[in-house]
Amino acid sequence: DQQVKQNSPSLSVQEGRISILNCDYTNSMFDYFLWYKKYPAEGPTFLISISSIKDKNEDGRFTVFLNKSAKHLSLHIVPSQPGDSAVYFCAASEGGYSTLTFGKGTMLLVSP
Amino acid sequence: EAEVAQSPRYKITEKSQAVAFWCDPISGHATLYWYRQILGQGPELLVQFQDESVVDDSQLPKDRFSAERLKGVDSTLKIQPAELGDSAMYLCASSLQGQVGTGELFFGEGSRLTVL
Numbered sequence: 001d002q003q004v005k006q007n008s009p010s011l012s013v014q015e016g017r018i019s020i021l022n023c024d025y026t027n028s029m030f031d032y033f034l035w036y037k038k039y040p041a042e043g044p045t046f047l048i049s050i051s052s053i054k055d056k057n058e059d060g061r062f063t064v065f066l067n068k069s070a071k072h073l074s075l076h077i078v079p080s081q082p083g084d085s086a087v088y089f090c091a092a093s094e095g096g097y098s099t100l101t102f103g104k105g106t107m108l109l110v111s112p
Numbered sequence: 113e114a115e116v117a118q119s120p121r122y123k124i125t126e127k128s129q130a131v132a133f134w135c136d137p138i139s140g141h142a143t144l145y146w147y148r149q150i151l152g153q154g155p156e157l158l159v160q161f162q163d164e165s166v167v168d169d170s171q172l173p174k175d176r177f178s179a180e181r182l183k184g185v186d187s188t189l190k191i192q193p194a195e196l197g198d199s200a201m202y203l204c205a206s207s208l209q210g211q212v213g214t215g216e217l218f219f220g221e222g223s224r225l226t227v228l
Contacts, residue, residue, distance in 0.1 A: 004154070009152075031213075032213030032214070034213070034215055041221070041222075041224075042221050043116070043203055043205070043219030043220050043221050043222050044155065044203075044219050045219070046215035046218075048215075049213070049214055049215045051213070089154050089155070091154075095213065096212070096213030096214060097211055097212065097213065098212070099157050099160065099168065099212075100155075100157070100212050100217065102154030102155050102156070103154050104152065104153050104154050105152075105153075105154055
């Protein structure tokens with residue numbers, strides 16, 4: 001039973017436009033949510049996180065929104081750049097020190 | 113910049129053979145993790161160490177997988193015998209004190225295993 005779901009395997013966006021990646025979760029005990037980015041043949045790298053006490057967190061071009069009632073979070077990238085093309089994993093944990101549970105990932109392709 | 117080192121990057125083996133992966137975490141990181149990522153899936157935790165002690169190995173198939181971190185620094189993950197379904201990327205990650213909820217989890221480049 002998947003506790004973290006990324007229902008879109010892929011997303012294509014034009015350079016300069018907004019990319020919106022979505023993630024749903026089923027475990028109401030999750031209180032930390034993260035996005036990781038992965039290039040081919042490399043390990044995942046941390047992008048941005050949000051705790052359940054907030055509903056928005058921004059870092060430059062990246063913003064994560066959390067809707068606890070819907071058990072849904074999204075990552076917005078504005079503006080999208082070709083270098084953003086990668087697989088994006090949503091992850092969650094129960095408490096800051098607990099194991100991360102990852103989604104299956106969404107492959108983002110940003111075309112020039 | 114400090115990195116998590118893993119070797120080998122790529123390993124091709126025949127089923128029933130033994131295979132081993134090595135990981136050297138970022139210096140000073142007490143918590144070390146081994147994840148397995150099957151193509152098209154997200155990383156799944158196999159084992160977590162705090163210093164030299166296993167904290168969580170509930171998802172480690174102990175009939176064929178073993179992991180150790182004898183001196184609390186580098187770690188080895190072994191598979192014996194390898195099966196076709198073990199083909200995956202094996203990712204090592206480390207954390208200073210395990211505070212992963214805020215992004216304090218750093219991955220190595222992974223070891224890609226192909227079992228023929």
